[in-house]
Amino acid sequence: MRRFGFALALMAAQLVSDGSQAEGHSNEGLTWRAQKCLLYKRAWDAAYLAVDQQDVSEKFLSRNASFLAAGCRERVAVCPRSKAEFDMANMLTIMTMNEGMASTFVPFSCRADGD
Structure with missing residues (x-):
């Protein structure tokens, strides 16, 4: 498994926290699934800003x-291939687990058929 810096993960987590407050979005009234999806979207945006975006593929x-x-x-199946993609997948798994989601929520997997 590829490693990413703890500081990078903390920075991304802080961006999620800051961003959700700044946007004024509330999870109130949303189902747990909808809350998880909103939290994941915020975490995705923060993780994307924290990595080398040129190393993240269109796929x-x-x-x-x-x-x-x-x-x-x-x-x-969202299959990480590059270092930046692995960094994002690792960060997002940790960030979503910190929000109370199971690690199985994130879409990261690579199919045997060569996804």
Whole structure:
């Protein structure tokens, strides 16, 4: 497993915290699934800002966009390949778990068929 800096993860977590307050978005009245999806979207945005964006492929971005477009309800395999993508996947798994989600919520997996 590739490693990322603890400071980078903390920075991304802080961006999520700051961003959600600044945007004024409230989770009040949302189902737990909708809350998780909103939290994941915020975490995704923060993690993306924290990595080398040139090392994040269009396929990785579009697969994640599909996951979000489905309200985080469908299993979409988002397969990290580059260092930046692995860093994002690791950060997002930790960040979502810190929000009370199971590690299985995030869409990161690579299918045996060569996704």
